[in-house]
Amino acid sequence: MITDTHNWSTLFILVRRDVLKTWRESADLLYPIMFFVLVTILFPFALSPETLVLKSFAGGLLWIAALLAMSVSLENLFKTDYSSGALEAIVLSGVPLLLVGLAKAIANWVLSGLPIIILAIPLALSLGIDTFSLSILLLSLTLGSATISLIGTSIGALSVGLRSAGMLNIVLALPFFIPILIFGAVATSNSQTGLIPEAELYFLAGLLVLAVTLTPWATASAIRTRLG
Amino acid sequence: MPNSLEVKNLSVERSNRGIIKDLSLSLAEGHLVHLKGANGSGKTTFLRALAGLIDPSHGEIFWNEKNINESTFSQSNLNYVSHSLGLAEELTTLENLSFLRAISRKALNKTVEASLETMNLKSFQDYQVAILSAGQKQRASLAQLLMFNCPLWLLDEPFNSLDAESCGVIESLIDDHMSNGGIAIVASHQKFQSSTVQQVVELK
Amino acid sequence: MFKFFYHYSSLRNFYFFSEKLIPFLIAVFLALIIYSLYGALISAPADYQQGDSFRIIYVHVPSAWMSLLVYMAMGLSAVSVLVWRVKLAEITLSAIAPIGAIFTLAALVTGSIWGKPMWGTWWEWDARLTSELVLLFLYLGVIALLRAIDDRRTGARSASILCLIGIVNIPIVHYSVEWWNTLHQGPTVSKFDSPSIHVDMLIPLLTMTVAFMLYFIIISLYRIRSAILVYDRETQWVKDLITSSKREQI
Numbered sequence: 001m002i003t004d005t006h007n008w009s010t011l012f013i014l015v016r017r018d019v020l021k022t023w024r025e026s027a028d029l030l031y032p033i034m035f036f037v038l039v040t041i042l043f044p045f046a047l048s049p050e051t052l053v054l055k056s057f058a059g060g061l062l063w064i065a066a067l068l069a070m071s072v073s074l075e076n077l078f079k080t081d082y083s084s085g086a087l088e089a090i091v092l093s094g095v096p097l098l099l100v101g102l103a104k105a106i107a108n109w110v111l112s113g114l115p116i117i118i119l120a121i122p123l124a125l126s127l128g129i130d131t132f133s134l135s136i137l138l139l140s141l142t143l144g145s146a147t148i149s150l151i152g153t154s155i156g157a158l159s160v161g162l163r164s165a166g167m168l169n170i171v172l173a174l175p176f177f178i179p180i181l182i183f184g185a186v187a188t189s190n191s192q193t194g195l196i197p198e199a200e201l202y203f204l205a206g207l208l209v210l211a212v213t214l215t216p217w218a219t220a221s222a223i224r225t226r227l228g
Numbered sequence: 229m230p231n232s233l234e235v236k237n238l239s240v241e242r243s244n245r246g247i248i249k250d251l252s253l254s255l256a257e258g259h260l261v262h263l264k265g266a267n268g269s270g271k272t273t274f275l276r277a278l279a280g281l282i283d284p285s286h287g288e289i290f291w292n293e294k295n296i297n298e299s300t301f302s303q304s305n306l307n308y309v310s311h312s313l314g315l316a317e318e319l320t321t322l323e324n325l326s327f328l329r330a331i332s333r334k335a336l337n338k339t340v341e342a343s344l345e346t347m348n349l350k351s352f353q354d355y356q357v358a359i360l361s362a363g364q365k366q367r368a369s370l371a372q373l374l375m376f377n378c379p380l381w382l383l384d385e386p387f388n389s390l391d392a393e394s395c396g397v398i399e400s401l402i403d404d405h406m407s408n409g410g411i412a413i414v415a416s417h418q419k420f421q422s423s424t425v426q427q428v429v430e431l432k
Numbered sequence: 433m434f435k436f437f438y439h440y441s442s443l444r445n446f447y448f449f450s451e452k453l454i455p456f457l458i459a460v461f462l463a464l465i466i467y468s469l470y471g472a473l474i475s476a477p478a479d480y481q482q483g484d485s486f487r488i489i490y491v492h493v494p495s496a497w498m499s500l501l502v503y504m505a506m507g508l509s510a511v512s513v514l515v516w517r518v519k520l521a522e523i524t525l526s527a528i529a530p531i532g533a534i535f536t537l538a539a540l541v542t543g544s545i546w547g548k549p550m551w552g553t554w555w556e557w558d559a560r561l562t563s564e565l566v567l568l569f570l571y572l573g574v575i576a577l578l579r580a581i582d583d584r585r586t587g588a589r590s591a592s593i594l595c596l597i598g599i600v601n602i603p604i605v606h607y608s609v610e611w612w613n614t615l616h617q618g619p620t621v622s623k624f625d626s627p628s629i630h631v632d633m634l635i636p637l638l639t640m641t642v643a644f645m646l647y648f649i650i651i652s653l654y655r656i657r658s659a660i661l662v663y664d665r666e667t668q669w670v671k672d673l674i675t676s677s678k679r680e681q682i
Contacts, residue, residue, distance in 0.1 A: 024318040085312030094304045094333030162580045175569040179608035225589040243582040
């Protein structure tokens with residue numbers, strides 16, 4: 001089934017639709033990005049303007065900001081499709097829901113994960129990170145943000161249409177993001193001593209593989225359950 | 229084998245209240261049911277149960293003698309036009325319908341352009357759904373009846389917001405469908421003309 | 433075997449079966465708890481280093497074990513809900529979630545209380561306590577989702593999905609938190625490990641744990657039985673039950 005070209009093109013169509021929808025509603029594009037930058041700049045205000053201090057916390061602090069910014073973007077994943085009845089129409093069209101789940105996660109990553117990774121570059125440099133650590137940070141963010149999108153999509157599907165869905169998403173999702181945060185932040189801070197944090201990166205990759213295998217089932221199940 | 233829809237002692241609960249209680253129905257090819265009832269009487273719930281979206285708490289629904297809630301049943305036989313229309317507001321009419329046509333596992337019929345033509349929406353195909361009028365949105369949603377070739381039609385208030393001319397278009401569509409051996413259940417609080425003899429089911 | 437489960441998974445049969453079971457369970461529970469408390473407070477010798485303050489492990493450790501056990505029980509219910517759509521499992525999931533959360537909270541609070549005389553602080557970010565804290569949030573998440581969804585069946589099914597994702601997450605969190613902890617402390621023995629536990633200390637711990645399990649079962653049964661009555665309130669057998677109990681009151 002995975003190698004069936006019909007399914008690959010369907011996946012592309014699904015992702016393209018979600019990206020296009022958010023692109024047209026350009027405010028939604030900017031919120032995760034703005035949130036990421038705002039949270040990051042809160043830390044110098046709270047901790048210290050000295051680069052020496054900021055440098056030692058830079059990895060963890062950027063990771064927290066990225067985590068929160070992506071959590072905030074989860075609410076809109078299914079919201080409009082649910083209220084407009086489009087989600088129902090998609091389910092009734094007979095398309096495998098596994099693809100829908102995977103597509104939503106990919107779209108979420110493209111729309112919030114990717115911009116955050118790009119913006120992490122100037123932000124990390126402003127916090128005094130050296131270029132080697134920056135590359136490790138970006139690698140860990142890439143692996144981790146993909147996992148966050150996948151898990152976040154399952155959570156978003158479970159809470160769609162509920163009251164305070166935004167807050168509920170964050171409260172439900174953060175416990176699942178803690179291991180990603182641990183490995184990502186530690187990878188970055190360890191890399192600042194000059195070592196390549198192999199173990200941490202392997203774990204992030206492992207978590208990503210686990211997420212790709214399991215979360216689409218959870219998302220499909222959640223969509224079917226919440227529509228019923 | 230001719231198509232048939234069989235509902236046996238259907239009961240559906242929503243939010244812990246019984247909405248449909250012990251409903252039975254039997255439809256063969258060319259049968260049209262006009263579903264009537266006050267708001268909240270369960271018309272939409274019934275249609276959604278028939279579409280397989282809701283699990284019944286009791287009873288069974290059979291399409292061509294197969295239970296639709298069994299996991300082996302595949303969902304490609306029906307055209308369901310829901311109350312909420314199912315169109316993404318940020319996308320254009322053309323984009324919405326092309327998307328549905330591209331991902332669908334149902335049997336295809338007319339192209340998107342031809343369907344829009346029949347619905348008098350050709351000139352609006354590149355407009356975002358958000359700026360269409362209610363009647364235009366309704367017609368855009370109904371266009372899927374033309375795009376797909378499905379024996380079972382479940383229509384939830386299809387005549388909403390439509391002017392007399394458009395109502396006529398839909399009525400003739402339904403007539404064509406019935407004379408081609410289709411089965412249809414139409415929930416509507418207004419009467420509609422049909423050359424097929426209608427069975428009226430009133431939900432309380 | 434399947435016939436047994438099938439028969440007792442009907443709400444009515446389970447209700448009457450549990451009615452007979454509860455007095456027996458309470459009797460065993462009372463016997464065990466008295467025995468365990470005697471063992472914990474009196475017959476277990478005072479610890480060489482900590483004196484009498486170590487005795488709180490007789491509440492802390494069983495609570496922690498129960499917090500994990502209840503989550504596993506929730507997981508089993510979740511599978512029953514999603515795969516076989518068992519109504520009793522839906523009710524069980526909703527009923528035991530708050531109990532598990534309380535056990536987790538108890539483990540955290542008693543852990544904190546134990547910490548004060550031991551380390552001088554009310555909290556240490558050690559691996560076990562921190563994992564327990566994350567577990568608390570997994571429980572609260574399931575409870576929040578159950579409460580947010582109106583329809584009982586949809587709520588139970590959604591919570592089941594969340595619970596199962598959570599089960600996958602528990603070992604991941606446990607391992608990553610342990611790893612995170614050892615990074616900053618070096619390989620130390622976890623503060624909650626006793627190097628070798630004297631058998632006089634161990635036996636009350638085990639009996640206490642069994643007592644906690646019985647307590648959990650008894651309380652769950654009460655909650656499940658009430659929920660069954662609400663769930664089936666339109667059925668004849670519940671209506672008969674209500675009228676017969678009203679008649680008894682008069």
